[in-house]
Amino acid sequence: MFNKILIANRGEIACRIIRTCRRLGIRTVAVYSEADAHAQHARLADEAWPIGGPRPQDSYLRGEAIIEVAKRAGAQAIHPGYGFLSENADFAEAVEAAGITFIGPSAASMRKMGSKAGAKQLMHAQGVPVVPGYTGENQDPAHLQAEADRIGYPLMIKAAHGGGGKGMRIVREAGEFAAALESCQREAASAFGRDRVLLERYIGEPRHIEIQVFADRHGQTIHLGERECSAQRRYQKVVEESPSPFLTPGLRLKMGEAAVEAARAIDYVNAGTVEFIVGPQGDFYFMEINTRLQVEHPVTELVTGLDLVEWQLRVAAGEHLPLHQQDITHRGHAIEVRLYAEDPSQGFLPGSGKLERLRLPAPSAHVRLDAGVVEGDTVTIFYDPMIAKLIVWDLDRPRALARLREALADCEIAGPKSNIEFLEKLVRHPRVVEGTIHTAYLDRHLEEVLPRDSALPDAHLALAAAAAALHDEASTRAAAGTSQDPHSPWAIADGWRLGHAGERLLCFLHRGERIEVHARGSAGDYRLRIGERELTVRGARHADGRLGAEVDGRQSRMRVHADANSASVHDGEHRVRLERMPAFRFDGNAAAGVGDRLVAPMPGRIVLVKASPGQAVAEGEELLVMEAMKMELSLKAPRAGTVAAVQAAAGDFVESDAVLVKLEAS
Incomplete structure (x- = not known):
């Protein structure tokens, strides 16, 4: 070793x-x-x-x-x-x-398998079924266009040396091909350092199932079972699980054997993943081979009880694989999701910034967290915006899904926006619960799992206000405890005033709406007034991560957290987040003229400028292309008009909200 x-x-x-x-x-x-x-x-x-x-x-x-x-x-x-x-x-x-x-594998094996194009050619030569396409080295745009026309539409352009959904485009007709190719090549070059692409016929509604393989230097090659990754958005895996709810024992055996034979054919060593497209009738086609450890490897580890990184180290040091194929056993069901700094309501726009609050469930026999950040760290614009991987395990799939829902409810992220609410809706969607989702489903039905605006229930607001009041009282007592008079009556944050009962004004911001709560009382007993409504809260107490209280005569118990900046409530299925606002504040209108300018939605680098001064543009026309978080973002005109000024050039790094293009006043 x-x-x-x-x-x-x-x-x-x-x-x-x-x-x-x-x-x-x-x-x-x-x-x-x-x-x-x-x-x-x-x-x-x-x-x-x-x-x-x-x-x-x-x-x-x-x-x-x-x-x-x-x-x-x-x-x-x-x-x-x-x-x-x-x-x-x-x-x-x-x-x-x-x-x-x-x-990892040798350079020779990697050259055969690491390139999607080379891997497809090899598998075709070995008799493994592959999807019709073009994997040649001629990357002339005219030649690629001709090959695309030969293959037929719809088709997919893929970065030959890519992964993780980067450098991939679906083209549905010939006229879209040139622009999609150019964008795909730029993204591939930026993410992987190479812009070679391959083309393949796009197969609608497939399952995405991959087989984990392992091989040592002594001639032993085995597989560790499959992972299903069919819940995807724009080719990015969203939910990964093992075992697949789709595979029959017979199909699982065939796919495992095919993956092992593919690895043996090229003298593969170390960890790798053979990925397949699987049709509704169980017909499967080789898709690609990843000559590395996959992001979703923890689900395999949880169902096999193995440490794949340790296996990698031992194999690289020349040791035999620790187990033979017949020794590999699987127990239970594991599911992984990835927590990202991104805004699902804005097209999953990647986010950046300081993680002001990061609360994740405690690791246990049922919950695993793989994270590269802690509270207070910054999600930078230069890399993938993943915050953590959340992986759960239980004896069967229904119980694993229940574990996942519970674990997600325990997650809270403040600072950059996150995809937690999206994941919570997704793992409750019938297609996921029933195990029938395919790779194209989310892109076609995304609105079904996007968070929606809804009315704020009184019980949620009451508990949020009670938690905020309890937080303020505790903070005041703590401050008084370090003062010269720790027993002063002014150390009670109940709003008391000489001659009348005290009242506090708690202000929140919810989906752009300011909510004022007039609160009387202390220590968990409050009378709240919100506009014309009045609510009574009695016995508000924190216990076991929940806040329990009687709200207008009915007991409520939810996950509630409040601090000086925010309050959050989770009732087990839905979450509500409220920003705390100063009780008295002047709100100026800083949004004037936004329609006359195009601003950067986040920090990033300009890779392409399509606008020039004096140019007439239509609403929604692409004016610039920006790269951030390893992805390309298309920036479009906010309205029809004439370009007055372009204030960025290709290669420039720009900050969030920087004005990139100005339109002449309408």
Whole structure:
């Protein structure tokens, strides 16, 4: 086994590898960019080295810099994690040439399997069914257009060296192809350093099922079962689970054998994933092979009881696989979702900023959390906005889904917006509950799982106000306790005044609406007035993570949290978040003229400018393309008009709300 390894990655996967190495007594070396100088993976490792600027191409994609750090730090091996250089054969080859072990397959195997195009050609030659398409090296746009016309529409453009849903586009007619190709190639080059693409016929309503394979250097190749990843949005996996609720025992056996044979055919070593498209009748087609550990590997770990990172280390060190195929057992059901800093109501716009509050469920035998951030950390614009992976396990699928719903209810994120409400609705959707969702369903029916505006129930508001009042009283007592007169009656935050009962004004903001609550009382007993309505709260007490109280004669018990900035309420199915506002505040109108300008929705880099001064544009016409969080965003004209000024150029980094284009006044 190794004494010291370098982790050529960041975020939760780097933290995950570090923890396994610590358990095995292996020292770790982290590398970090300027944006990650205080990141958790750099703090957790035994030592950490800077490797460049915040953009991936200036740091985590600089293979030579990473290898140089490994040499200077005395690392015997490099673990690439996933993403970045994990499937880059040139990097793997350079690592081996430097006398350092690459924890993954050989460069030769990676060249055959790491490229989607090469993998499809290989599988076709081996008789594995593949989807009709084009995987050739000729990347001339005219040639690709001709191939697309030959294959027929709809078809899919895929980054040949990609993953994670990046660099993928569906083209439904010939006239859309050129623009989609250009955008796909830009995104692929930015995310993976290569812009080669492949084309394949788009198959509607398939299931996405992948098989985890493992092989050692002694000729043993096995599989560890399947993961179903059919709940997807724009090719990005949203829910991953094992075992698949769709597969029959016979189909599971066939797919497992096919995956193992594919790995054996190219002398594969270490962890890999063979991905298949599966039709409604059980017909399956090879889709791609990922020559790395997958983001969703924890679900396999929970149903098998194995540590796949430890297996990777042992195989890379030359050891035999710890188990044979007949020794692999599966128990129970595991499901994973990913918590992202993104706004589902705004097209899942990636977010950034400080995590003012991050509350996640306590890890247990049923709940696992893989996170690369903690409360107070910043989600940066330069990388994927994932906050954490939430994985649950139980004896069967219904109980695992119940665990997941409960765990999501225990999550709270303040700062950048998050996708928690979206996930909560999704895991209750009949298609997910029944296990019948396919890869195209969410893109066609997204409105069914997006959070919706709804009336704020009185009980929720009453508990939020009671929690806010209790918080203020506790804060006042704490402050008084450190003062010269800790027993002063003024240390009671009940609004008491000489000659009349006290009243406090608690102000909240809910979906843009200001709510004023006039509260009398203290210590959990309150009379509340909201406009013309009056509510009575008695016996409000926190216990076991819930706030219980009698509201107008009826007992209520919900997850409630309040601090100086916000209050949140969760009734078991729905969550409500309220921002706390100053009792007295002047609201000016700062929104004038917004329709005459196009602003950056978040920090990022401009990659394409399509507008010029004097140009007439239509409402919704694309004026710029912006790159943020490893994705391209199309910025469109807010109204029809004439461009007065363009205030950004390709390559510029811009801040959130920066004015990029001005239109002439209408």
